[in-house]
Amino acid sequence: MKEIILNLQKNSNEPLYIQIYKYIREEITANRIKRGAKLPSIRHLADYLNVSKITVDNAYQQLLVEGYIESRQRSGMYVQHIEEMLITPIEVNKMNICPTPSFNHIKYDFHYGTIDTDSFNFNIWRKLTSQVLKSSKVQLLQYGEPQGELDFREEIAKYLRLSRGVLCSSDQIIVTSGTHNSLQLLCELIDYNDRSIAIENPGWSNAKFIFEKNNFEITPIPLDKDGICLKTLKENSSKFVYVTPSHQFPSGIVMPITRRQHLLRWAKNSKTFIIEDDYDSEFRYMGRPIPSLQGLDDDERVIYLGTFSKSLAPSLRMSYMVLPKKLLDKYKQNVSMYEQSTSRLNQKTLQLFMADGYWERHIQKMRKVYRKKYSLLIKSIEDYLNSNVRLIGGNAGLHILLEIRNGMSEDMIIQKTEMAGVKIYPTSKYWMTHSDLEYPIFLIGFGGLSENQIIEGIELLGDVLNSN
Amino acid sequence: MKEIILNLQKNSNEPLYIQIYKYIREEITANRIKRGAKLPSIRHLADYLNVSKITVDNAYQQLLVEGYIESRQRSGMYVQHIEEMLITPIEVNKMNICPTPSFNHIKYDFHYGTIDTDSFNFNIWRKLTSQVLKSSKVQLLQYGEPQGELDFREEIAKYLRLSRGVLCSSDQIIVTSGTHNSLQLLCELIDYNDRSIAIENPGWSNAKFIFEKNNFEITPIPLDKDGICLKTLKENSSKFVYVTPSHQFPSGIVMPITRRQHLLRWAKNSKTFIIEDDYDSEFRYMGRPIPSLQGLDDDERVIYLGTFSKSLAPSLRMSYMVLPKKLLDKYKQNVSMYEQSTSRLNQKTLQLFMADGYWERHIQKMRKVYRKKYSLLIKSIEDYLNSNVRLIGGNAGLHILLEIRNGMSEDMIIQKTEMAGVKIYPTSKYWMTHSDLEYPIFLIGFGGLSENQIIEGIELLGDVLNSN
Numbered sequence: 019m020k021e022i023i024l025n026l027q028k029n030s031n032e033p034l035y036i037q038i039y040k041y042i043r044e045e046i047t048a049n050r051i052k053r054g055a056k057l058p059s060i061r062h063l064a065d066y067l068n069v070s071k072i073t074v075d076n077a078y079q080q081l082l083v084e085g086y087i088e089s090r091q092r093s094g095m096y097v098q099h100i101e102e103m104l105i106t107p108i109e110v111n112k113m114n115i116c117p118t119p120s121f122n123h124i125k126y127d128f129h130y131g132t133i134d135t136d137s138f139n140f141n142i143w144r145k146l147t148s149q150v151l152k153s154s155k156v157q158l159l160q161y162g163e164p165q166g167e168l169d170f171r172e173e174i175a176k177y178l179r180l181s182r183g184v185l186c187s188s189d190q191i192i193v194t195s196g197t198h199n200s201l202q203l204l205c206e207l208i209d210y211n212d213r214s215i216a217i218e219n220p221g222w223s224n225a226k227f228i229f230e231k232n233n234f235e236i237t238p239i240p241l242d243k244d245g246i247c248l249k250t251l252k253e254n255s256s257k258f259v260y261v262t263p264s265h266q267f268p269s270g271i272v273m274p275i276t277r278r279q280h281l282l283r284w285a286k287n288s289k290t291f292i293i294e295d296d297y298d299s300e301f302r303y304m305g306r307p308i309p310s311l312q313g314l315d316d317d318e319r320v321i322y323l324g325t326f327s328k329s330l331a332p333s334l335r336m337s338y339m340v341l342p343k344k345l346l347d348k349y350k351q352n353v354s355m356y357e358q359s360t361s362r363l364n365q366k367t368l369q370l371f372m373a374d375g376y377w378e379r380h381i382q383k384m385r386k387v388y389r390k391k392y393s394l395l396i397k398s399i400e401d402y403l404n405s406n407v408r409l410i411g412g413n414a415g416l417h418i419l420l421e422i423r424n425g426m427s428e429d430m431i432i433q434k435t436e437m438a439g440v441k442i443y444p445t446s447k448y449w450m451t452h453s454d455l456e457y458p459i460f461l462i463g464f465g466g467l468s469e470n471q472i473i474e475g476i477e478l479l480g481d482v483l484n485s486n
Numbered sequence: 487m488k489e490i491i492l493n494l495q496k497n498s499n500e501p502l503y504i505q506i507y508k509y510i511r512e513e514i515t516a517n518r519i520k521r522g523a524k525l526p527s528i529r530h531l532a533d534y535l536n537v538s539k540i541t542v543d544n545a546y547q548q549l550l551v552e553g554y555i556e557s558r559q560r561s562g563m564y565v566q567h568i569e570e571m572l573i574t575p576i577e578v579n580k581m582n583i584c585p586t587p588s589f590n591h592i593k594y595d596f597h598y599g600t601i602d603t604d605s606f607n608f609n610i611w612r613k614l615t616s617q618v619l620k621s622s623k624v625q626l627l628q629y630g631e632p633q634g635e636l637d638f639r640e641e642i643a644k645y646l647r648l649s650r651g652v653l654c655s656s657d658q659i660i661v662t663s664g665t666h667n668s669l670q671l672l673c674e675l676i677d678y679n680d681r682s683i684a685i686e687n688p689g690w691s692n693a694k695f696i697f698e699k700n701n702f703e704i705t706p707i708p709l710d711k712d713g714i715c716l717k718t719l720k721e722n723s724s725k726f727v728y729v730t731p732s733h734q735f736p737s738g739i740v741m742p743i744t745r746r747q748h749l750l751r752w753a754k755n756s757k758t759f760i761i762e763d764d765y766d767s768e769f770r771y772m773g774r775p776i777p778s779l780q781g782l783d784d785d786e787r788v789i790y791l792g793t794f795s796k797s798l799a800p801s802l803r804m805s806y807m808v809l810p811k812k813l814l815d816k817y818k819q820n821v822s823m824y825e826q827s828t829s830r831l832n833q834k835t836l837q838l839f840m841a842d843g844y845w846e847r848h849i850q851k852m853r854k855v856y857r858k859k860y861s862l863l864i865k866s867i868e869d870y871l872n873s874n875v876r877l878i879g880g881n882a883g884l885h886i887l888l889e890i891r892n893g894m895s896e897d898m899i900i901q902k903t904e905m906a907g908v909k910i911y912p913t914s915k916y917w918m919t920h921s922d923l924e925y926p927i928f929l930i931g932f933g934g935l936s937e938n939q940i941i942e943g944i945e946l947l948g949d950v951l952n953s954n
Contacts, residue, residue: 075818079657088636091629092822135627144619151612159603159799160934161559168556189547195663195803195827202670206699227823231674331627333830335663350543354560355695359663359827362801466628 034069035076042077046086046097055123056441057087057095062432092131097123125439126475130268130417132466133328134387142376143367150366162362164353166193166338170369174324174338177372182299183313184322186340192349195335195359197297200323201225203356204293204339205232207348214256215293218246220448222267225260225295234258238450241266245273248280258291263311265298265415268445268461272302272412278311286317291342293321298415300329300381303389305413318342326368328416328465329381336360336368388416391464391472398473402480408457416465419445421457424486428458431483438482440475502537503544510545514554514565523591524909525555525563530900560599565591593907594943598736598885600934601796602855610844611835618834630830632821634661634806638837642792642806645840650767651781652790654808660817663803663827665765668791669693671824672761672807673700675816682724683761686714688916690735693728693763702726706918709734713741716748726759731779733766733883736916736929740770740880746779754785759810761789766883768797768849771857773881786810794836796884796933797849804828804836856884859932859940866941870948876925884933887913889925892954896926899951906950908943 045051057063060078064071078095081087087095150158165171171188178184194200205213205228215229219238229236237254240247246261261281263273273281285292294311302308312322325337341349349356371377395418399409404424411418420442422431428444435442443461464472513519525531528546532539546563549555555563618626633639639656646652662668673681673696683697687706697704705722708715714729729749731741741749753760762779770776780790793805809817817824839845863886867877872892879886888910890899896912903910911929932940 079818082636082657089631089633091632091825093629132628135623138623138627140619140623144616147615147619148612151608151615155603155606155608159606159801160600161561161800163557164559165557168550189550196825198825199827224823227820332629333627335825335827335829350547352695355692357559357664357666357803359667359803361803361829361832364829364832 035073035080038067038069038074038077039080042081043086046081051097052123053097055097056093056127057097058436059094062436093127093129123439124436124441126467126471126478127441128443128462128464128475129441129466130443130461130463131332132463133331133416134384134391134465135331137380137383137387138331139376139380143371146367146370146374146376147363149370150363158362158366162358162365164356164358165349166191166358166360167362167365167369169373170365171338173369173372177377178310178322178324178340181307182296182324183309184340185313186322190340190342190346192339192341193358193360193365194337194339196327196337197295197323197325198224198228199359200337200339201228201293202232203349204321204341204345205229205234207341207345208232208258212257215258215260216246216251216254216256217260217450218262218266219450220268220445221260221450222262222295223448226450229260236450241269241271243271244277245271246281248277248284251281252284252288255288256290258293259285260293260295261311262295262297264296264302264308265412267295267297268417268419268448270410270412270415270417270419272308272414275308275314278308278314282311282315282317282319285315285319291319291321293323295323297323297325298328299324301385301388301416302414303392312340318344321345329384330368330377334364334368336364388465391467391469392418394469394472395462395464395476398476402477404480404484407483410459417461417463419459420462421459422483423457424483426458426483426486431458431460434482435479438478440478440482442479503541503548506535506537506542506545507548510549511554514549519565520591521565523565524561524595525565526904527562530904561595561597591907592904592909594935594939594946595909596911596930596932596943597909597934598911598929598931599800600931601799601884602852602859602933603799605848605851605855606799607844607848611839614835614838614842614844615831617838618831626830626834630826630833632824632826633817634659634826634828635830635833635837638833639806641837641840645845646778646790646792646808649775650764650792651777652808653781654790658808658810658814660807660809661826661828661833662805662807664795664805665763665791665793666692666696667827668805668807669696669761670700671817672789672809672813673697673702675809675813676700676726680725683726683728684714684719684722684724685728685918686730686734687918688736688913689728689918690730690763691916694918697728704918709737709739711739712745713739714749716745716752719749720752720756723756724758726761727753728761728763729779730763730765732764732770732776733880735763735765736885736887736913736927738878738880738883738885738887740776740882743776743782746776746782750779750783750785750787753783753787759787759789761791763791765791765793766796767792769853769856769884770882771860780808786812789813797852798836798845802832802836804832856933859935859937860886862937862940863930863932863944866944870945872948872952875951878927885929885931887927888930889927890951891925892951894926894951894954899926899928902950903947906946908946908950910947 060071060074064074082089086098088098089095168188171191174191175186175188194203213233214235216237216239217226219240226236237256239250245263245266263278265272292311296310310322312320321342322340326334406424408421409418410421428446432444445459445461528539528542532542550557554566556566557563636656639659642659643654643656662671681701682703684705684707685694687708694704705724707718713731713734731746733740760779764778778790780788789810790808794802874892876889877886878889896914900912913927913929
């Protein structure tokens with residue numbers, strides 16, 4: 019494609035992004051890029067073509083607006099499944115090109131945010147939605163509580179107590195539309211003078227983004243084998259620390275109970291607040307569940323964040339936050355100024371789903387499904403990958419890490435795997451400081467793939483990595 | 487009740503808020519405060535009992551947690567409709583009290599945020615929800631587009647073009663979970679150097695709160711008969727101005743087209759951006775609809791905010807924002823860091839609702855319903871209130887203003903009307919600067935009341951106001 023661009027640049031007055039857009043559009047209509055195929059990331063294509071990211075972004079936006087491609091959050095751009103597509107005769111020869119490997123479709127996408135959807139009980143959800151729409155009509159239409167519906171919060175409190183040892187009244191729970199929403203609201207409750215936070219490094223970059231835009235002073239703290247390095251943390255005087263102890267993102271480390279207790283003791287002594295992001299906690303494949311920091315805490319130092327995105331469905335936009343008293347008071351002072359982001363209908367449907375026992379059944383089922391996939395993933399890695407990879411996981415959650423020591427750079431691995439039709443996710447962006455990784459480390463999610471896809475995908479990955 | 491408190495304080499070690507909580511709880515269980523009754527506002531009760539607001543708030547929170555009362559956003563606390571309530575024998579005599587007038591239930595609540603719910607087509611909504619749950623299963627569960635579903639945005643763009651003259655592609659639309667959400671996101675897209683804004687005074691206090699927490703320098707601009715006073719605005723050098731031209735909140739002034747054109751011309755010359763909050767625009771009872779500022783603008787200076795909260799249902803949490811190119815680019819640079827707040831299911835259901843023509847039918851029906859209620863309200867005011875009131879309206883929206891010149895202060899009006907069982911809403915809090923109102927002005931909403939309730943409520947209001 020590089021050749022085309024160089025040619026076109028010489029020959030045309032059209033803006034570069036239009037040329038790129040037209041080229042991709044024609045590849046799609048001629049079916050040389052298949053439906054459902056994933057386009058290269060903006061960064062990747064921009065690098066490849068040696069054009070700016072804005073140029074590629076504009077080309078993609080035009081394709082998006084016209085319906086040729088769709089955008090999937092945290093995943094990228096995919097060619098749309100359009101029922102009838104006009105196949106226009108493409109003057110390929112005129113353009114003098116060969117299909118680039120970059121556009122081979124991705125068959126095995128090991129994204130870490132996608133969930134298994136086969137097991138979602140649509141019938142029950144539909145039945146309960148109907149039930150809610152029949153029963154609470156008038157109330158249902160007016161504004162609900164800013165904090166979220168009381169009955170729903172009661173169900174959440176009950177579930178958290180039984181499953182995570184979180185101890186709170188429904189009054190401490192704020193229903194939100196996602197972890198971003200929870201974090202943003204939380205930041206707003208924190209006095210400007212207290213806006214300093216220590217975060218895991220590597221850590222979830224979206225959380226860092228939210229703290230940054232709320233003017234927090236951010237200190238990255240390295241990890242050790244048990245999670246956030248307490249030794250380094252103790253040298254830090256931030257008022258807050260953000261941790262993902264159930265399944266550290268991205269490393270997968272599960273914080274053992276001793277570290278949790280030490281962390282809590284330090285927090286109590288130093289008067290630090292802990293933000294515990296328990297995003298993955300339902301899925302632990304070995305050993306007993308470890309109680310939440312919030313449940314072990316006796317000094318009201320923990321803000322607990324949970325979500326239904328991984329365990330139920332991310333499209334529902336249903337998450338929650340448990341506030342300790344001090345921050346709850348702050349929230350209540352201004353509660354009339356906040357609006358609830360989730361719809362009352364969804365809250366009430368999910369509340370019934372929980373109250374009628376479907377939620378518990380769903381979690382148990384998903385745990386089995388994911389445990390099986392996890393085992394299959396591990397076995398496939400053993401079967402197909404050489405010993406030049408090191409698996410970093412925690413026997414929990416919906417992803418593992420793979421450290422790849424075959425001599426390839428991160429970028430080369432990305433290129434070659436994509437060419438082969440496999441997508442795995444680089445982790446360099448999760449380091450706040452320049453990452454001093456000896457070898458590139460990749461995220462491999464498995465939630466959204468079928469068992470066969472996992473096996474085939476890892477086999478294909480093996481072909482790529484072992485060939486070096 | 488004051489007597490009780492004084493007595494109890496002498497006799498008890500219990501915290502004051504517990505005493506108040508117990509008293510109210512007993513009044514509720516003995517049915518002396520009826521189901522659905524509205525409790526006095528925290529401020530009002532605190533003043534009356536001469537205790538702190540926190541004390542009353544704590545008492546209310548306890549009642550809330552235990553399910554005796556429920557909180558309705560922007561409205562207050564209401565006694566819950568609990569099917570079976572234990573009636574415990576109340577030792578009233580022991581307490582030596584008389585029911586206080588403060589606890590007479592409010593029969594006529596002229597709140598400005600409630601909508602008419604009788605006309606919502608639950609059957610259709612249920613049918614469409616089912617349809618969506620049957621058709622798009624797998625896609626429906628995964629993350630949707632951060633910006634909102636493309637098809638849904640297409641419907642919104644189409645609707646806005648036809649109904650408000652807003653000219654945009656679906657690409658410029660961001661779906662949000664409410665006006666707060668829209669404003670917060672918008673603030674985040676604005677460079678720190680540009681965070682200065684002129685707002686209407688009086689104006690919507692929640693908007694001011696959001697600008698404040700995002701570190702905007704805020705300048706209040708007075709109104710004249712046509713809306714925000716352009717003369718004063720021109721002396722100001724804020725980079726942004728926030729207006730509610732379809733139905734100024736709270737005054738109800740509808741900005742005529744000449745003012746809109748002058749405003750736009752000034753914005754173009756001074757390179758100011760206009761935030762147009764078109765919250766009430768579907769309901770105009772006289773005259774032709776006035777095109778939106780966005781549609782009249784030719785310099786990409788207008789950010790358009792719309793919502794389904796007043797026209798469909800506030801519980802759905804569905805709103806949107808149309809960004810001009812410059813801010814849209816900014817959004818797209820960071821789009822991977824934003825998450826969509828509304829559920830995919832709701833978006834798709836509403837999209838079908840619009841695509842199948844139900845939305846248009848709904849709006850037409852609601853317009854008739856509200857036009858009738860509006861006329862009835864005006865007529866009742868003419869019939870029952872003396873000439874010592876002045877009506878300020880705009881023949882639009884779901885509320886009017888009443889200037890009350892009978893010699894009563896704002897607080898006295900609040901007290902006496904509540905005692906009579908009528909709730910009207912003071913506007914002093916909407917003035918940023920000390921309001922120099924000659925006479926108190928009250929918001930009278932009518933969306934959520936039946937026609938009979940409007941007539942009876944105004945008659946009752948007349949009894950109160952005319953008695954002075």
